[in-house]
Amino acid sequence: MAMNCNAKDEVDGGPPCAPGGAAKTRRPDNTAFKQQRLPAWQPILTAGTVLPTFFIVGLIFIPIGIGIFVTSNNIREIEIDYTGTEPSSPCNKCLSPNVTSCFCTINFTLEKAFEGNVFMYYGLSNFYQNHRRYVKSRDDSQLNGDSSALLNPSKECEPYRRNEDLPIAPCGAIANSMFNDTLELFLVSNESDPTPTPIPLKRKGIAWWTDKHVKFRNPSGGGTLEERFKGTTKPVNWLKPVYMLDSDEENNGFINEDFIVWMRTAALPTFRKLYRLIERSNDLHPTLPAGQYYLNITYNYPVHSFDGRKRMILSTISWMGGKNPFLGIAYITVGSISFLLGVVLLVINHKYRNSRNTADT
Amino acid sequence: MEILNRDGDIERFELLEVLSFDSVRRRMSVIVRSTTGEIYLFCKGADSSIFPRVIEGKVDQIRSRVERNAVEGLRTLCVAYKRLVPEEYEGVCGLLQAAKVALQDREKKLAEAYEQIEKDLILLGATAVEDRLQEKAADTIEALQKAGIKVWVLTGDKMETAAATCYACRLFRRGTQLLELTTKRIEEQSLHDVLFELSKTVLRCSGSLTRDHFSGLSTDMHDYGLIIDGAALSLIMKPREDGSSANYRELFLDICRNCSAVLCCRMAPLQKAQIVKLIKFSKEHPITLAIGDGANDVSMILEAHVGIGVIGKEGRQAARNSDYAIPKFKHLKKMLLVHGHFYYIRISELVQYFFYKNVCFIFPQFLYQFFCGFSQQTLYDTAYLTLYNISFTSLPILLYSLMEQHVGVDMLKRDPSLYRDIAKNALLRWRVFIYWTFLGLFDALVFFFGAYFMFENTTVTSNGQMFGNWTFGTLVFTVMVFTVTLKLALDTHYWTWINHFVIWGSLLFYVIFSLLWGGIIWPFLSYQRMYYVFLHMLSCGPAWLGIILLITVSLLPDVLKKVLCRQLWPTATERTQARNQCLSVEQPTVFMLSQTSSGLSF
Numbered sequence: 001m002a003m004n005c006n007a008k009d010e011v012d013g014g015p016p017c018a019p020g021g022a023a024k025t026r027r028p029d030n031t032a033f034k035q036q037r038l039p040a041w042q043p044i045l046t047a048g049t050v051l052p053t054f055f056i057v058g059l060i061f062i063p064i065g066i067g068i069f070v071t072s073n074n075i076r077e078i079e080i081d082y083t084g085t086e087p088s089s090p091c092n093k094c095l096s097p098n099v100t101s102c103f104c105t106i107n108f109t110l111e112k113a114f115e116g117n118v119f120m121y122y123g124l125s126n127f128y129q130n131h132r133r134y135v136k137s138r139d140d141s142q143l144n145g146d147s148s149a150l151l152n153p154s155k156e157c158e159p160y161r162r163n164e165d166l167p168i169a170p171c172g173a174i175a176n177s178m179f180n181d182t183l184e185l186f187l188v189s190n191e192s193d194p195t196p197t198p199i200p201l202k203r204k205g206i207a208w209w210t211d212k213h214v215k216f217r218n219p220s221g222g223g224t225l226e227e228r229f230k231g232t233t234k235p236v237n238w239l240k241p242v243y244m245l246d247s248d249e250e251n252n253g254f255i256n257e258d259f260i261v262w263m264r265t266a267a268l269p270t271f272r273k274l275y276r277l278i279e280r281s282n283d284l285h286p287t288l289p290a291g292q293y294y295l296n297i298t299y300n301y302p303v304h305s306f307d308g309r310k311r312m313i314l315s316t317i318s319w320m321g322g323k324n325p326f327l328g329i330a331y332i333t334v335g336s337i338s339f340l341l342g343v344v345l346l347v348i349n350h351k352y353r354n355s356r357n358t359a360d361t
Numbered sequence: 362m363e364i365l366n367r368d369g370d371i372e373r374f375e376l377l378e379v380l381s382f383d384s385v386r387r388r389m390s391v392i393v394r395s396t397t398g399e400i401y402l403f404c405k406g407a408d409s410s411i412f413p414r415v416i417e418g419k420v421d422q423i424r425s426r427v428e429r430n431a432v433e434g435l436r437t438l439c440v441a442y443k444r445l446v447p448e449e450y451e452g453v454c455g456l457l458q459a460a461k462v463a464l465q466d467r468e469k470k471l472a473e474a475y476e477q478i479e480k481d482l483i484l485l486g487a488t489a490v491e492d493r494l495q496e497k498a499a500d501t502i503e504a505l506q507k508a509g510i511k512v513w514v515l516t517g518d519k520m521e522t523a524a525a526t527c528y529a530c531r532l533f534r535r536g537t538q539l540l541e542l543t544t545k546r547i548e549e550q551s552l553h554d555v556l557f558e559l560s561k562t563v564l565r566c567s568g569s570l571t572r573d574h575f576s577g578l579s580t581d582m583h584d585y586g587l588i589i590d591g592a593a594l595s596l597i598m599k600p601r602e603d604g605s606s607a608n609y610r611e612l613f614l615d616i617c618r619n620c621s622a623v624l625c626c627r628m629a630p631l632q633k634a635q636i637v638k639l640i641k642f643s644k645e646h647p648i649t650l651a652i653g654d655g656a657n658d659v660s661m662i663l664e665a666h667v668g669i670g671v672i673g674k675e676g677r678q679a680a681r682n683s684d685y686a687i688p689k690f691k692h693l694k695k696m697l698l699v700h701g702h703f704y705y706i707r708i709s710e711l712v713q714y715f716f717y718k719n720v721c722f723i724f725p726q727f728l729y730q731f732f733c734g735f736s737q738q739t740l741y742d743t744a745y746l747t748l749y750n751i752s753f754t755s756l757p758i759l760l761y762s763l764m765e766q767h768v769g770v771d772m773l774k775r776d777p778s779l780y781r782d783i784a785k786n787a788l789l790r791w792r793v794f795i796y797w798t799f800l801g802l803f804d805a806l807v808f809f810f811g812a813y814f815m816f817e818n819t820t821v822t823s824n825g826q827m828f829g830n831w832t833f834g835t836l837v838f839t840v841m842v843f844t845v846t847l848k849l850a851l852d853t854h855y856w857t858w859i860n861h862f863v864i865w866g867s868l869l870f871y872v873i874f875s876l877l878w879g880g881i882i883w884p885f886l887s888y889q890r891m892y893y894v895f896l897h898m899l900s901c902g903p904a905w906l907g908i909i910l911l912i913t914v915s916l917l918p919d920v921l922k923k924v925l926c927r928q929l930w931p932t933a934t935e936r937t938q939a940r941n942q943c944l945s946v947e948q949p950t951v952f953m954l955s956q957t958s959s960g961l962s963f
Contacts, residue, residue, distance in 0.1 A: 036764070036766065038859070039857070040855045040856050040857045040860075042769075042856070042938075042941070042942075044854065044927075044938050044939065045851065045923050045924055046924070047924050047928050050920060050924045057913060064906070068903075117825070121827075123818070128733060130732070130734075130738050131733060131736045132733070132736040135738055136888075140889040144882065144889070154887065206825075206826065207826070208826060208897065210897070214882065214892070214893075215882065215889055215893075264829040265829050265830050266827070266829060266830060267816055267828070267829060268732055268813070268818075268833075269732060269733075270817075270818055271818065272818060272819075272820075274820075274825055274826055274827055277825070315825075317824070317825045318823070319823050320821065320902055320903045320906075321821035321822055321823065322819035322820045323819060324815065324817075324819045326815060326817075327903055327907065330811070330814075331906070331910060334913060334914055334917075337917075338917070345924065345928075348925075348928055
């Protein structure tokens with residue numbers, strides 16, 4: 001196919017060719033890429049290739065599922081709801097709004113002892129920490145210790161940005177609604193001593209390490225924390241200002257771990273947040289022996305108005321986290337379905353191959 | 362101009378006028394003055410337009426010669442002349458001049474002038490040109506018919522010439538029964554009767570078969586070919602007062618549907634376009650392709666859905682007006698059966714995959730609204746929202762739609778019937794689209810509720826700390842990106858190094874981007890909500906287990922469907938793929954060489 005200069009011009013009306021009639025050919029390059037001849041692997045999903053995969057998936061998933069399920073079953077967990085909406089509940093008296101600080105006590109019994117580290121959570125229901133306007137109502141630079149943001153919080157915090165003409169630190173709806181109930185645990189010993197023993201609750205180590213040490217910082221400067229927060233005011237619904245959250249200076253101000261835990265907004269309306277750690281004792285006794293316990297509650301946090309519920313959860317933890325049978329059951333189900341499908345495919349493949357053999361004569 | 366005559370002498374003529382060719386009157390003339398001062402008018406044209414104007418010459422002899430030539434498949438022309446005395450020439454000049462400068466109806470005045478001038482001619486003789494078929498034309502037409510494409514020939518030639526050509530290019534086979542819808546027959550019976558008779562003949566045989574308009578032809582079935590000429594077509598298309606023209610058109614189309622090939626001869630260019638239009642708007646709305654190489658094919662090329670011009674010796678008029686221009690007719694085969702097939706597969710997968718991956722993307726966000734108080738809180742971080750369609754999932758499908766070859770090139774050329782698997786827009790029908798959409802919905806439900814039940818009311822870390830909503834969203838997003846990319850990987854049948862690079866590279870890019878995005882406190886960001894979220898999620902075992910589980914569950918139904926369909930109801934394409942696998946992987950080079958004599962492929 002000889003294409004001279006003029007012919008090319010007529011075909012595509014393109015750029016004028018070089019003088020002297022030197023034909024610049026528009027033939028595409030004969031490379032493997034441009035002629036779609038690249039070497040390639042051409043797999044096909046036939047029954048032969050897929051069958052082993054189904055069986056392998058089944059054989060791997062089922063033991064994993066059983067392992068997870070057994071681990072989950074061995075986790076001990078107990079939930080105590082203390083909202084107090086039922087008249088028989090000890091915390092019912094705390095529901096009326098005129099009582100500012102109310103104390104109530106709930107009895108509960110542990111059937112079996114809790115071994116190892118025990119984790120104490122508080123849980124809320126029907127509390128939408130994942131509401132859009134709630135989630136954006138915070139100022140991360142202020143929480144990172146930025147001094148300009150401390151005195152001039154971001155507009156996202158509205159209407160919890162300024163109060164009585166002073167900037168709020170920490171600003172925003174998330175900080176404003178911080179959980180402020182206090183929970184204490186007491187064990188009633190079966191021995192002669194009837195006074196209940198308090199269980200030591202550790203309040204450090206509940207927040208993400210990166211949150212506490214990198215993301216949240218107190219404002220810098222010399223002097224006490226109170227001086228560093230000069231010029232700001234506490235959030236509207238708080239009882240104490242932020243620099244009085246804890247006497248321990250390493251857990252005060254923005255880096256208070258309860259505060260940090262609260263600021264990590266939960267994904268679903270029913271959630272739990274880590275409250276305290278109960279470390280295992282060094283001797284051979286279980287951390288929480290079976291028996292009677294008292295839960296002392298300083299009931300500050302009102303949830304009754306939006307039909308929310310509050311509860312306290314005690315749980316042991318394994319390598320896979322808390323008690324959740326879902327993952328184990330899901331693995332077992334998927335593994336067995338996969339295995340079953342493998343068998344079905346094998347049967348179909350066999351029948352098809354036989355029929356094809358008899359058909360091809 | 363100079364002409365070498367029979368005795369080897371050069372005769373000189375002066376060209377005075379040219380009465381140019383037009384396809385309506387089918388002839389052209391020149392007026393010349395010889396060296397002796399005599400003025401001659403020479404006229405050449407189709408026999409049907411020359412013979413009526415001839416008053417002298419060996420008319421019968423030449424006419425029978427012309428018939429014989431036509432039957433042999435030669436293209437015939439007749440040549441005649443007359444001598445003009447100077448007064449006549451003056452008159453002719455005046456006529457032509459008046460017509461040429463006319464401000465209104467110039468065409469009509471010119472036609473009238475030509476009509477007046479070209480009469481009382483003396484017949485000189487006839488010429489015959491062997492218009493050889495292009496190489497491999499017969500092969501191409503046979504391949505197209507095997508692919509389920511109906512081939513019609515529209516030509517301006519006489520019926521005998523065209524029929525001979527059709528036999529030569531195997532459009533009509535030896536067993537083909539020819540039905541004629543020509544002027545001759547219509548003169549004997551009325552149009553109505555002819556149409557009815559033909560439709561009865563054709564429908565009688567094919568009534569028992571399925572009315573699949575692209576049905577293949579078994580050798581024992583009656584093979585019908587229809588011949589129609591331009592005059593008959595204009596009779597059919599003529600609008601009538603009693604509204605029966607629509608019926609005639611329907612009858613005509615019915616007959617055509619049951620014929621394996623149709624030959625339309627003596628077609629004027631506009632009639633060619635008319636036929637294409639008739640087919641385009643017939644009941645099934647088929648996709649039409651018109652291919653031609655001359656200026657008289659331009660109107661049909663413009664009318665059809667796809668117009669292809671062959672860059673031929675007759676100039677580039679057709680190529681200029683076409684959608685695609687090819688140098689030879691035989692290239693149509695590879696163009697349709699290989700490149701057309703590839704492009705269709707690629708485009709349909711591109712469209713379906715785009716909808717699928719966006720359903721997977723958006724549906725979890727929709728589901729989340731039920732759990733966040735319908736407050737439009739996004740599940741994923743804004744960086745993920747922005748980059749999903751641009752960076753994480755765009756390159757794999759782009760390279761797929763540039764490079765995918767579900768069956769090898771030589772397989773497609775060897776077996777044209779594979780083209781039937783994609784006939785009638787098979788991969789973009791509602792059924793296929795709904796399957797993809799449901800797959801997307803199922804996958805989205807798996808992602809969202811899988812993560813939901815994992816996160817519900819419990820922790821998954823080994824130190825008891827809780828995850829927040831951004832970790833939840835990131836888990837869903839990670840599972841989703843991996844699933845949609847692996848879905849494309851499962852659909853890819855032709856893995857070049859580029860495919861490997863973009864697919865695994867996209868996944869790697871996602872991971873690296875997430876690590877960097879949450880790796881430091883970026884000073885330009887007003888929020889730091891993603892800080893360390895991705896790393897923290899990956900540092901707990903159940904998250905990994907959850908990701909693997911959810912990806913497996915999402916991909917399982919599609920894999921199962923593919924395997925079952927391939928096993929129980931394999932299409933021709935799938936059977937070819939399987940056969941190809943059984944044979945060696947190396948392409949036999951002998952096929953490559955015989956098909957493309959030059960190194961040029963496109």
